[in-house]
Amino acid sequence: xxxxxxxxxxxxxxxxxxxxxxxxxxxxxxxxxxxxxxxxxxxxxxxxxxxxxxxxxxxxxxxxxxxxxxxxxxxxxxxxxxxxxxxxxxxxxxxxxxxxxxxxxxxxxxxxxxxxxxxxxxxxxxxxxxxxxxxxxxxxxxxxxxxxxxxxxxxxxxxxxxxxxxxxxxxxxxxxxxxxxxxxxxxxxxxxxxxxxxxxxxxxxxxxxxxxxxxxxxxxxxxxxxxxxxxxxxxxxxxxxxxxxxxxxxxxxxxxxxxxxxxxxxxxxxxxxxxxxxxxxxxxxxxxxxxxxxxxxxxxxxxxxxxxxxxxxxxxxxxxxxxxxxxxxxxxxxxxxxxxxxxxxxxxxxxxxxxxxxxxxxxxxxxxxxxxxxxxxxxxxxxxxxxxxxxxxxxxxxx
Numbered sequence: 040x041x042x043x044x045x046x047x048x049x050x051x052x053x054x055x056x057x058x059x060x061x062x063x064x065x066x067x068x069x070x071x072x073x074x075x076x077x078x079x080x081x082x083x084x085x086x087x088x089x090x091x092x093x094x095x096x097x098x099x100x101x102x103x104x105x106x107x108x109x110x111x112x113x114x115x116x117x118x119x120x121x122x123x124x125x126x127x128x129x130x131x132x133x134x135x136x137x138x139x140x141x142x143x144x145x146x147x148x149x150x151x152x153x154x155x156x157x158x159x160x161x162x163x164x165x166x167x168x169x170x171x172x173x174x175x176x177x178x179x180x181x182x183x184x185x186x187x188x189x190x191x192x193x194x195x196x197x198x199x200x201x202x203x204x205x206x207x208x209x210x211x212x213x214x215x216x217x218x219x220x221x222x223x224x225x226x227x228x229x230x231x232x233x234x235x236x237x238x239x240x241x242x243x244x245x246x247x248x249x250x251x252x253x254x255x256x257x258x259x260x261x262x263x264x265x266x267x268x269x270x271x272x273x274x275x276x277x278x279x280x281x282x283x284x285x286x287x288x289x290x291x292x293x294x295x296x297x298x299x300x301x302x303x304x305x306x307x308x309x310x311x312x313x314x315x316x317x318x319x320x321x322x323x324x325x326x327x328x329x330x331x332x333x334x335x336x337x338x339x340x341x342x343x344x345x346x347x348x349x350x351x352x353x354x355x356x357x358x359x360x361x362x363x364x365x366x367x368x369x370x371x372x373x374x375x376x377x378x379x380x381x382x383x384x385x386x387x388x389x390x391x392x393x394x395x396x397x398x399x400x401x402x403x404x405x406x407x408x409x410x411x412x413x414x415x416x417x418x419x420x421x422x423x424x425x426x427x428x429x430x431x432x433x434x435x436x437x438x
Contacts, residue, residue: 061194065095068189068196070177071204072098074109075328075345077160079202081118082349084167088357094170095196097189101174102161105154107308108225108267110259111342112146112406118346122159125150125261130402133244134394140239141402148240150259151342177205180324187323200362202352204328210315215437217379219312220276221339223257224283225269227304233263234295243397245390247290251278253382253389256290265303268295273312273382273389283307310339314376320363325352336375337382338409370418371411373437380433387429399424 067083069076080096083089127148131140164170179190180203189196212218241258248254252274260266270286272278292298310329317332319325327333333344351364382389396405400421407413408421422430 062188062197063095063194064197066092066199067094067202068187068198068200069094069096069202069204070180070189071328072096072102072157072172073204073328074156074342075204075331075333075349076202077102077156078118078345079327079349079352080170081160081163082346082353083356084163084170085118086353086357089353090167090169092169095198096164096170096172097177097191097196098172098174099176102157103154105152105304105306107153107306108259109151109153109156109342110148111340112143112148112410113343114145114147119151119156119159122151122155123149124152124155125259127238127240129239130242131239131244131258132242132394132397133246134390134398135245137394137398139397141242141397143402143406146403146406148242179207180205182322182324199323200356201324202327203324204326204330206330210313210317212313212315215376216315217313217376217383218275218315219273219379219383220309221271221273221312222277222309223269223271223307224280224287225257225267225306226287226302227267228265228291228300228302230264230295230297231299232297234297235260235263235266237262243393244290244294245394246294247286249388249390251282253393254286255390255393256287256294267306269306275383277309310334310341312336312339312379312382314372314379319365323361325362327352335409335411336372337378340409343410366411368411373434374418376437377430377433380436381429384433386433387426392425395425396421 069080076096080094083094128144129140129142130148132138161172164172175191175193177189177191180201181188181190186197187201189201237260240260241256244256247256252272254272257269257271258266268287268291270283270290291300311334314336317326317330319331327348328345329341331348333348334341335344348364352362355362355364381387381392404413404417404421407417
C-alpha cells in the first residue's frame with residue numbers, strides 16, 4: 040500500500056512539474072549541500088573561470104548544526120586551510136603488542152568541524168550572485184528527452200549538468216561485493232585533570248573489545264583536558280545506542296584513568312564500506328561524494344577524495360569537456376576488495392591487520408597507500424608485511 044502510494048505521489052508531482060509549466064533552468068544544479076556538493080561549488084568559485092554560469096545548490100534543509108567532524112592529512116595547505124581547527128604532526132597507534140607515537144612528517148593530520156565547514160562555504164557562496172541556494176525535498180533526478188533534471192514536489196529543475204551526491208537506494212551486494220558499515224559515536228569530553236597530550240592525536244587504539252567486529256578508539260585532543268573521543272567499528276550492523284556509550288565510558292575509565300569528566304557534545308554517524316561500483320554518471324547526471332564512489336571502501340576516508348574529484352570536475356568544465364572524472368588505478372579497488380573480503384569473513388582479525396600495517400611500515404607509506412597515491416614499490420612492501428596466505432586466498436577470489 041505504502042509503495043503504491045509513493046508511486047502515485049511521485050507521478051503526481053512529476054506530472055505537475057512537467058505539464059504545469061513550472062520548469063526552471065540552470066547551467067549547473069548541485070543536488071545536496073553536504074561535503075561533496077559544497078566542496079564542488081567552492082572549487083568552481085575559486086577557479087575564477089566559471090562565474091558566467093548560473094548555478095543552483097539545492098538541499099532539503101539548512102546546514103546549521105555541528106553534525107560531524109572531518110579528519111584528513113595533507114603535506115601542504117589545502118583549499119579549506121582557513122577553517123582547519125586543529126592539526127597534529129604526530130599520532131599514536133595502540134595494538135595488543137605494538138604501541139608507538141608516529142611522526143607523520145611531511146604530512147599533517149587536520150580536523151575541520153562540520154559547522155565551520157558549512158558556514159565558511161555558505162559565506163563564500165553568498166558573495167556570488169550567479170549562485171542560488173534553495174531548500175526543498177528532492178524526489179528524484181532524471182534523464183529524459185528534455186535532458187537532466189531534478190524533480191521536487193513543486194517543480195522541475197533542469198541543468199546542463201546535475202551534480203548529485205544523493206544515494207536514493209542502498210546498493211544490493213552482488214557476488215564478489217561486500218557491504219560493511221563504518222559506524223561511530225564520539226563524545227567531546229572535558230576532564231577535571233589533564234589527561235590528554237594536545238601535541239598528538241590517537242589514530243587507532245585497538246585496546247577495546249572486538250566482539251562486534253573490528254573496533255577501535257580515535258582521539259582528537261584539543262587541549263590537555265578536552266578532546267573528541269570516538270568509538271568506531273567496521274561491521275555489518277549497527278549497535279544499540281547504549282553499547283557505544285558503554286564502550287566510551289569503559290575506555291575513558293580504564294585507559295584515560297578518569298571518571299571525573301563532562302560530555303559537552305556528541306556526534307554519531309555511519310559510512311558505507313563497500314566495493315560496489317557506484318556509477319560515475321548517467322548522461323549529464325554526474326555523481327559526486329559517496330554516490331560517485333569517492334569513499335575509500337576499506338577505510339571510509341572520503342574528504343580528500345572529494346577534493347581531488349572536485350578539482351578534476353572543475354578542470355573538465357573549464358576545458359569545455361564532459362565532466363566525468365575516473366581514476367585509472369584499478370589496483371586500489373583490488374586491494375580494497377581483498378581487505379573487505381577478509382574483514383567480512385573475519386579471516387584475520389581486523390586489529391591484527393592494522394597493527395601489522397603500522398608496525399612494519401613507515402606511516403608515510405601507509406598514508407600514501409590509503410590515499411591511493413602509493414607507488415608499486417610501496418604497495419609490494421605493504422603487502423609483503425601482511426599475513427600471506429589469508430590475503431592470497433582473498434586476492435584470488437577477486438581475480
